[in-house]
Amino acid sequence: MLDPKIIRSDLNSVAEQLKKRNFELDVATLEALENNRKACQVNTESLQNERNTKSKSIGKAKAAGEDIQPLLDEVAGLGEKLDAAKSELNEVQRQMDAILMGIPNLLHDSVPVGKDEDDNVEIRTWGQPKTFDFDVKDHVDLGAVNGWLDFETASKITGSRYVVMHGQMAKLHRALIQFMLDVHTNEHGYTEVYVPYIVNSESLKGTGQLPKFEEDLFCVDKEAGHYLIPTAEVPVTNIARDEIFDAAQIPLKMTSHTPCFRSEAGSYGKDTRGMIRQHQFDKVEIVQLVSADKAWDVLEELTLHAESILQKLELPYRTVVLCSGDVGFSAAKTYDLEVWLPGQQAYREISSCSCFGDFQARRMQARWRNPETNKPELLNTVNGSGLAIGRTLVAVLENYQQEDGSILIPEVLKPYMGGVEKLQA
């Protein structure tokens, strides 16, 4: 969430900035609530002060052996007045919180203004889209060979938007995971973490999925408030929730492989073919928790870490910066990596790298102690996919396909495939 102080002191400028996101801030309501809050809080606190002072004097009088009855009479009725004031204040604060929790992050100045994904701006490209001297297939047709990708069986077992992988395809999927984790831990200095795939609602509030985006999540236990993770970002980032780290402990650099579960509630009819948009997919996530002064450099660095995976796999891609209308709720700036898919003749998102400033850290109360001031300060959070495994598998299939339908194994994956050179059609 945003710093309540800037909302109080600079509401109009906040509203102005949010317009770039097509977000209309109800300034009048917020101002009215704020004025009300102020009055209620002052009133409540002065009543509390009165109660505390009088209670102490009763204690002293009693210790001195004096008659306390007159003092007790004085304090009669105070309790009810206090209760009334408190419940009024609570109600105002509840209303304000509801609004505050629904306000998206402010954007970084460098984010281009735009309406939707069509206004995203290409930053750089890497590699050339491959040309083939035969008719290319998409991953669904390629995966049909040998029953490698089996959507029918998955729909029997569960339903649409799931996949069963068989044999060498399942192994290739696993190889991608191992490869990515190895690169990030060995070359980029991340520590591998294994985390729960079910999280509580506090964690989801911390990273910003709740309260606003509950429909995107799978709830496994309504009563306990337990949900399947939509991304490793949630459990990994929440490692820092309610913690104060020493300066020597940051930056925290963590990577984790997890499955991700998304209801895809808002995407009916979109990408229904193949495994581009699944309810369950795997991802290797990279996360950094850093001091505020480093955050923007770290976003650039972390994006390059994700890009390096595509480069090692020799998959052509481009990097785009999301425009103001397309940046997610909690992010201040986002780069998407889009891999070239010959089967679609298009670049498709394979990674999303974002800097959140202190937006998530404030919700989580994730802090570090600055040795210069000796005071706790909010961390900044930066994360990205490094990469989405299912979509990477799709990209490998389509980019490494041969005319006979077999798939060459990228050089860097061969050690993970037990020396296998290609998936034989």
Added chain:
RNA sequence: GGAAGGGUGGCUGAGCGGUUGAAAGCACCAGUCUUGAAAACUGGCAAGGGUUUACGCCCUUCGUGGGUUCAAAUCCCACCUCUUCCGCCA
């Protein structure tokens, strides 16, 4: 699942109805001493919020939520969580 015992500041840990936001120790910061460091000594040191031009004053917080009371870290209830033992189990 059964039994018992815990959850207190950055950490360890005392307190078990009233001047305790909380002893003591560690860590940290400043100073004295020292060529410098260490040790020793002295002092400082929770977070969040409100209000004020400011000094300051005030409120909240001892796992969470409720209750009792003029007054709760302290008593009562529920829940969460950790440890140990037993049972069951991948």
